[in-house]
Amino acid sequence: MHRRSLLAFFSTPAFAQSWPSGPIRIIAPFPPGGSVDTIARLLVPSLQASLGVPVVIENRSGAAGALGTAAAARAVPDGQTWVLVFDSFATTNALNPQAGFDARRDFAPVMLLATAPMLLTTPLGRPWRSLEEVAAAARAKPDTLTYGTVGAGSLAHLTMEVWQQAAGLRLIHVPYRGGGPLATAAAAGEVDLAIASRVGLGGQVGTRLRALAQSGAKRSPALPDLPTFAEAGFPGVSAEAFWGMLGPAGLPGPVLARFHAALAAALADPATRQRLEEGQGVDIAASSPRPSPLSSTVRWPSGARWCASAASRSIRPPGRARRLSGRAGRRPGPPRPRSSRCRSGASPPRRPRPGRHGAAPRHPRRRVGPPPNRRAASRPRRPCRRRCQGPRRSTDPRPASAVAPPASSHPPISAAPG
Numbered sequence: 001m002h003r004r005s006l007l008a009f010f011s012t013p014a015f016a017q018s019w020p021s022g023p024i025r026i027i028a029p030f031p032p033g034g035s036v037d038t039i040a041r042l043l044v045p046s047l048q049a050s051l052g053v054p055v056v057i058e059n060r061s062g063a064a065g066a067l068g069t070a071a072a073a074r075a076v077p078d079g080q081t082w083v084l085v086f087d088s089f090a091t092t093n094a095l096n097p098q099a100g101f102d103a104r105r106d107f108a109p110v111m112l113l114a115t116a117p118m119l120l121t122t123p124l125g126r127p128w129r130s131l132e133e134v135a136a137a138a139r140a141k142p143d144t145l146t147y148g149t150v151g152a153g154s155l156a157h158l159t160m161e162v163w164q165q166a167a168g169l170r171l172i173h174v175p176y177r178g179g180g181p182l183a184t185a186a187a188a189g190e191v192d193l194a195i196a197s198r199v200g201l202g203g204q205v206g207t208r209l210r211a212l213a214q215s216g217a218k219r220s221p222a223l224p225d226l227p228t229f230a231e232a233g234f235p236g237v238s239a240e241a242f243w244g245m246l247g248p249a250g251l252p253g254p255v256l257a258r259f260h261a262a263l264a265a266a267l268a269d270p271a272t273r274q275r276l277e278e279g280q281g282v283d284i285a286a287s288s289p290r291p292s293p294l295s296s297t298v299r300w301p302s303g304a305r306w307c308a309s310a311a312s313r314s315i316r317p318p319g320r321a322r323r324l325s326g327r328a329g330r331r332p333g334p335p336r337p338r339s340s341r342c343r344s345g346a347s348p349p350r351r352p353r354p355g356r357h358g359a360a361p362r363h364p365r366r367r368v369g370p371p372p373n374r375r376a377a378s379r380p381r382r383p384c385r386r387r388c389q390g391p392r393r394s395t396d397p398r399p400a401s402a403v404a405p406p407a408s409s410h411p412p413i414s415a416a417p418g
Helices: 002-010 013-018 035-051 063-073 088-095 131-140 155-167 179-187 253-268 270-279 293-299 304-312 320-324
Strands: 024-028 055-059 081-085 107-123 146-149 172-175 193-197 209-214 240-248
Touching (some): 024 035, 035 055, 035 081, 035 240, 063 081, 107 253, 131 209, 146 155, 253 270
Parallel strands (some): 024 081
Antiparallel strands (some): 081 240, 107 240
């Protein structure tokens, strides 16, 4: 009833006219330095000028963006909390049904901000100059070359799995916790290949990374000289990264329309548009609110193509694979019992503590005789039979005066006669 009352209040015209009532929070479900964080911070100055309130970017990374997205789904639909999602948002429910949110039901789509092809890059120290050379090196030494992505189960990860199936390759996947860590590792040469959008690679393309191919269906206007996967001889491998703004389900229509207008004004600003298109290499979409192309984008990656690719390569959601997997290359075995006495797998019953849960208190035992390790000072000590031949403590509890000398088995020696 309390939530219904809040939703009824948020739907009133008085609330829509008074919005925004405080600072606006935009959740970026990835670490700083990645594409989501970069695009969100480029929009902040224009949003603050249009809405007249501070706009705060909150980075809540983890589980390929699922933690921050789930926090936005549980937020109160008062227009003060929004989330900027990446392409991994569309694949999370297909790989992890227990992500904490439903992509179709728990969100109100606001705008599809931009799209961009993903770039397959390699450090400048590697010898490959084209995608065909990488494929030849991978076929010569399977399970040797490594490639990095922004996380397990992301669209970049699934795109590389589709490429491996089409080309007959076997590569080693190295997931990172966002575009910032991936760009740093790729520039340092920690992986042989790195696939992400141009904005996700942090401006390393052309300086420390060499682009080999782009994943779009056609060449991007920002990269007209870079061939696509299909042009390089691998048809059927195409996918584009996208960025979209969402809010929690139940947002009032006037609040949604006003925030969409503020986003449209930010993307129409010449300075912001130049930074996004030329500086970051993205194609601005700026979709209309209803019907939003983001709604079709939510349903697109969860289709049979990506699910079949994930199932054939045994791709598990982030975190779950870490709990279930044992050694590298081995399937987890049966769970071990917690105790050697109980081999059924269940933990043995615990003994109740004294005085708790109805158990009778345990009384200390009464000691009989003198306390241990305390002997009378007058008690004599007999010689030790060990090598030390020193005195040892007596174990006889009787006093020294009551202890008679042991009787000898030999007759007493008498004195010799005069």
